[in-house]
Amino acid sequence: MNIYKLYSKYFLSLLVSMLAMVAVTSCSDDDEDLAQSGYGYVQFKLTKSSFESAPETEEPASRAMTDKLDKLADAKKIQVVLLHDGTTVSQTLLLNSYNDENAEFGLRSDKLQLVAGAYKVVGYYLYDAVDEQLYAGGSGDNSDFTVVSGGLYVQELSVDAVSRGMVKFQLEKQVLSRATEEGYLFNAIAEIDVTVKNMFTREVTTFEKMKVTYETDYEESVGTDNPDDHYKEVGKASCDSLVWLPAGTYQVTSYTTYSRSGVSRTELETQVVKGESFVVSNNEVTENAFVPILLSETSENIKDYKALKEIWDKMGGKNWSYYGAEYPEGTNWNFNKDIDLWGEQPGVTLGNNGRVTGLVLSGFGISGFVPDAIGQLTEVQILALGSHDEKVGGKLFSSEGITVGMSEEHKQKMRHHYEEMFLKYDVRENLSEMLQDVINNDPKQSKIVKSSRISLKDTQIGGTTSRLDGISKAVMRLTKLQQLYIANAPIACVPGGVDNFCTEWEDSNSEYAKQYQQEEDEGKLSWSNMKELTDVEVYNCQNVKTLPAFLYQLPEIQLLNIACNRGIEAEQLKADWTALAKSDITGPKIQILYMGYNNLKEFPDEGADANGQGGVLTNMKKLGLLDLTDNQVEKVTAFGTDIKFATVYLQNNRITEIPANFCGFTNEMETFNFSNNLLTEVPDIFDAKSVYVMGSVDFSHNKITKVQNGSAFKGINASTVSLANNLIEEFPKELFAAGSPIQTLDISGNKLTKVPKGSLTGEKAHLLENIDLRFNRLTELSDDFRATTIPYLQGIDLSYNSFSKFPTEPLNVSQLRAIAIRHQRDDKGERCLREWPEGITTCPSLYQFQIGSNDIRKVEEVMTPYIYVLDIADNPNITIDLSGVCSAISQGLYYLFYDKTQDIRGCDILFE
Template identity: 35%
Template sequence: MRQKIENYIKCLGAALLTAAVALLSGCVDEELPDNRDLDYGYVQFRLLKETQASPASKAEVPELDYLSDASKVKVTLQGAGGQLISQTLVLSAADKEAAEFGLRSDKLRLLAGEYTIASFTLYDGTDEPLYSGMPDSGNQSLNVIPGGLVSSDLHVSVTPRGKVRFTLTKNMDSFASVPQTKGREGKEYIFEQIAKLDVSVLREGTVEPVEITGLECDFSIHFEDNGDDTDGFQTSTVSCDSLVALEAGNYSVVSYQVYDEDDQLLEAIDSDDDDFKESLFTVGDNMTSDAKVYVTLYESDAYLIDNYALKKIWEELDGENWSYRGQTYNTGCNWNFKKDPDLWSYQPGVQVHPNGRVAYLDLSGFGIKGEMPKEIGNLTELIELYLGTHSDNAVSVGGSSMGASARQASHFYTPKSAADREAERKGYKDEYISSRYQQYQMSPICALSLRLHGLTSPAASSYDGLTTEELFAAGARDIDRKDLSAKPMDVAPGVMYNGLVSLPAEIGNLKRLEKLSIANSPIESFGGADFGGLENLTDLEIYNCPNIKEFPDLSTLPKLTTLNLSYIVSDNPESIKEEDVREAIARMSTGAASRSLQMFYCNNNGLTAFPKALGDFADLAMVDFSANEITSLPDMEGKFDPSELYLQNNMIASIENERNFCDADILTTISLANNRLDHVPDLFRPLAGIQMSSIDLSYNRITEFTFPADLGADGDFAYVVTFNLGGNSIKTFPKDFFNHCEVSYIIMSDCDLEEIPEGTFDAKYTESLISIDMQFNRLKEFPIDFNATSVPYLYGVDVSSNAFTDVPVGFLSCRGLTVLGFRGQRADSGERCFRTWPSLLYQHTGLRAFYAGSNDIRTVSAGQLSPTIFHVEIADNPNIYFDASDICQAWMQGEYNLYYDKTQNIINCEAMLQ
């Protein structure tokens, strides 16, 4: 029993001990107030620059250079009992610039009470003393409050400084209504060229200038700050983007140097120069001031003479009524001369050289009217001049408007290399030729076959903007290819789109001019100008100017490369006639131009004879005499060798000496489309084996294609990518065609073709054949020798709108065949004659598209379709029974294109009928 009581006591004692420990632990975690802090407070010192408003401190050194030089302050205090306390504190500010407006020390903990500041010392970052001083008489005492913070200011003698922003301002004090004769000595430059500034300034009371270098500058045009917000007058300045620190005081600018962006010196001016304009400014302590540097402009500088010429041109060409219509600038905009004269070149359609001289002037689109003033001759650095272009769509004098061709909208002209100019000429040719002529297009079915193999052709260019799906859909429609080939003219011939009536003789002063375009204008006279003075002119366009009374002599132009003389002959009895054009060409053929001219456009001038003088031009590579009234081509005696020749839309019925007309080994493209030829001319024999790009003989009167007797059994007649005979009336395909012609794409649609003889494809050049377009003929069968062996690389065949009753076996044997067009087969009676779906079609592994619309197909059973032939057209087959089970899943997943009618009897794919 006793033992149990002892054990109970032991357990109770252990429990009480545990509870006591837990209680004591809780007491340790609770914070108790430190009564000692009730006797302390804090003081923080703020160091400020001495100002005239602040009492002077008693400094042991004269002054600091910069307040930011101080990193620490040592403060000595005297307590109420006379004891001295010294403490060193760290100083801080947001940055060096902010430091000049004041520094703050760390907080100092002191016993509450009254203190007197005895002295302070400033140290730099290496603890070297900088400055020793005593407090101001009014700031010697401070009272530290228990638990509080008191601030005390210490004033430091610091050299007073402020910031300056320099702005270059134009000095035009000497400008008069008539330009002065005195000019700038040395290099001319324009205000916008200034990119850097060096400037020297002198503080009042000193003799040594302060030199400031390398200030970067920004040019800006803005409204003049003259207190009138309504006049809209513009000026320009060049502002330095850096603030410069200077000692406070009154200053004057004593010299400056300005540089361009390449650090090339533009001008150096000092106060001894006659045209130096003094500039004064004041720098206040911790203040930002503006200082002007005056740059003198000279009215006699060449670029300002150009600017005055621009204003004269604007005034004389009815500038008040100009209203721009185009794509490059704001619609309705005009030139604006409510600005400083040096800004007069900042106009839409004007670009300048770096020295400010006018390099590019485009007045197209503004509706100019009147006589060009003689001041045009002052623009002696002009490189390009456009007084309308063939694609000009400016406001017509009569008031109608069109859209304009876009040009580079930049103030500074970009110099063009020879390669740049060549690229421009090619672009001009492509754009001009395509606006007037695009060869008769192959069917969209053949174009699709090329697309699926990554091939292109000018004869398929009308489809370039279509996606593959859109091109597939186009093949399922009846398209008039003549409509595809035709494009609207850029301007209406004979309609004036500006009112320019003459050019002055001074146009001959433009020695650097490289490009000149005069277009869509009632111009009558060139003022007797000597075009021979245009010694650098390479590109000349005189287009749609039917009122010209006297043609300028172009024979002396030594660098003329591209010439466009189109729409310049009219019914006006006083204007030039076709014989004047031929005479001008004959004159050029004997002059300097005959050695340089490479591209010659001469359209719609009513020429009845092809100028034989063209054979005397040494390097003529592209000739476009389309849309005239030429009836025959002369014997050019083997001297005519262009690479591109466009003679479409004439009345040519004969060629005097076909073999001697042009050099077939240089010729790459020829168009004789829409003429009156009754046979295929012997123009193309490739003696050197060089492949031509295109031969277009479409829409002539050719009824029979026979080869010259001297060609022999296998002589070469043509080696060409695209041979176009569409729109003629050739009932029988020449059996020996592929023995004499190596062709990739042949177009013979709409030719009344009835027969292709057996053996036609058993020939030496059939392997080159890639596509055949023979739509809209009367073919009923293909020769059996048309097969995989004879045409192994055949991709596309379109024999739609013929008279086939079955798909020829040879078509499906061609494993490379990708697209097959078989639409609209009609018997001679007009009945639909193609009824049986080709049973082996699904086995063709290369076929991707099959067009069989507008026929009378009766049954397409399960197992006769292949998902790999993923473009199929069956629309307008009214009696069809079509089992879609083979392709339904692919169609629903968007992997199969079926062109059909929802009214047709389609089974096993309900989704197609929804």
């Protein structure tokens, strides 16, 4: 476009005439005087001239839009023609601005050095970046200026350019009854393309890939559910950038929205719209340019939110008050917000498309019947109507717990959450503190982490945290469900009677029930369709008298937690377990079965025979974790050696015998816990020659006196074995004779009087590292405790026995790090150990020695800092010189347990 044609032929001829006249004019006599006056500078500032747009009633062709510079930013150079004392000065200068947007507010040229004096602007030319002429301008009304020596004068030049203004687009939600199934969250919009139309010229402009910022705000509005709520939550979004448009009146005609994940951009939708008009004025910012984002009431995500509102209404939502650890105490749902924000509630997880994918109602105090509206939430993967940690932990469904889309590894971890909270513990926790310290200081051994097991005091067995009394069978529409948790509720299930677990509509006349009835008639509502539902918990429900029927129909169940349902009688629970095991649907699929704190007395009768054949329990082929803690089990039936357990919890029962083919073992075997039962023998159900070594076996707190089968005992293939607190009088040498690879043995709290020679013989006896012999009646040790037999012994605790002579046998073991022999008493209860083991400071690895609560007398040995943990407390007659370790004591490098009444010499700091 030849914009420079703006000026008339008259102006051009005038300019030529003036230049010709100047060319024939001779130099003035005053030139020398002017040169002596010095130099100054002039800078030219170009601004848009005031220009009123043509009335919008005129035809577009009547507007001389071709007679104006389109954008000031297009001009990169200026050639100015000046007249000074009859002499013409012509100079080309660069034009500058901070950026193209700021150019619309004006351009400045480079400074031009001139001789001081008076000048007149004759005219100027504007050029683009490739020196194409864009525009020719006249001098205007204020064409005269004066350059002062050493000064700078700014001369303004007016450019007739198209008027432009800036626009910031605001995204405005409009919920309409338009037909659509797909939806997305308003706050998912990361970028947007906006097309606008000039309502006068009909010219269309599209702005692409504008970034969008979302925020929530509040407007004054009284909530219908809570009159005390005077502020409505609204979502607002706007474009980050300002865009330029020629002055005029515009309307948004279409948009395309995008979401973004990392570097990936996904188109959400394209819509043709008719936005409200907005006016763009010259060099002004227009912020009321609204893009109407159309949301549909019929989209599935909005329908999900309406279903949430119905669930809240029908389940006593106004009285909900959260009491867990994931949200502030007293938290409730809030619907005083835009409808597309209804899904943003505590306990609700939304997918990228705005659909509800997780619904956790545990901890809110729900009540009533889960309504038929639950069937709308067909994208839900997690549904929790209570859980085993509802009050005691409250973080099972936190960001670190069970979440939508969690990895298979994390899912497996969360399946052991109940075990970690209530069952799992390290058998080595029962060792003496000294032995635990030895183990924790050995980098080759796994550290003993004290369990923080939570008791059931916060949710007592039979207690409730909600008033949930039923669940609509519309749940069967949730075919993407993966975890279903029901707990601490009065919901009922009675043999041959009521079963409120998803067997009826909440209201057969509800719009949802009418909608879903046809699916039921067509056989589409079936638990057999729940092929992703793997984890189910029906926990601590006092009115459950038998397991609900739906459990037997789950085709892919892997975890079943039915603990703490003490309303189920013993025979009924046995029958329920039998049915689960016998079913070809559930029996071969269940991997984890939590059934603790119930009334079970007997396993199913049909166990495996001696050859591992037959029996319903053999059908539980994948069962790896079995929990029957705190039942009343008396009779144990064999699973058969084909069933490979990783963990078995059978503590706190009344078991007297364990069948030889109880189960098989693998390297995954972590814990085998039969503590607190009525066993009289160490059962011969293991095999020390097996290639599979278990983590720990716990037979503590029974009535064991010996091992089963005597010298034919096959041994225990475990690294830690506890026989603590039994009735053992003779050391069970069969453990080691059979080749058991025991590293840690706890045999405290028995009736041992001695450990005869040959007790620690066997091909793997040398692996013993720690042994706890406390609370027995020992008076001596055999040579088995020397380095030739147990060369890797690190810790031995002989406290609370009857030694009158210090057993020196272990002191020649080079690896020995700690030994304790506290509190020795004879049959009369009198202190019987008076002997100090001379030379104990020469043991190469010993760092801890406990000999407190005895009757040690004068100690002749000089103590060294190498034994830096020393317990001599409660030895009333002791005399000992600690001058050799006093410096270490003063520096905090020596741990001494003593009494200030004792005769301790050489370290006065102890008595300051």
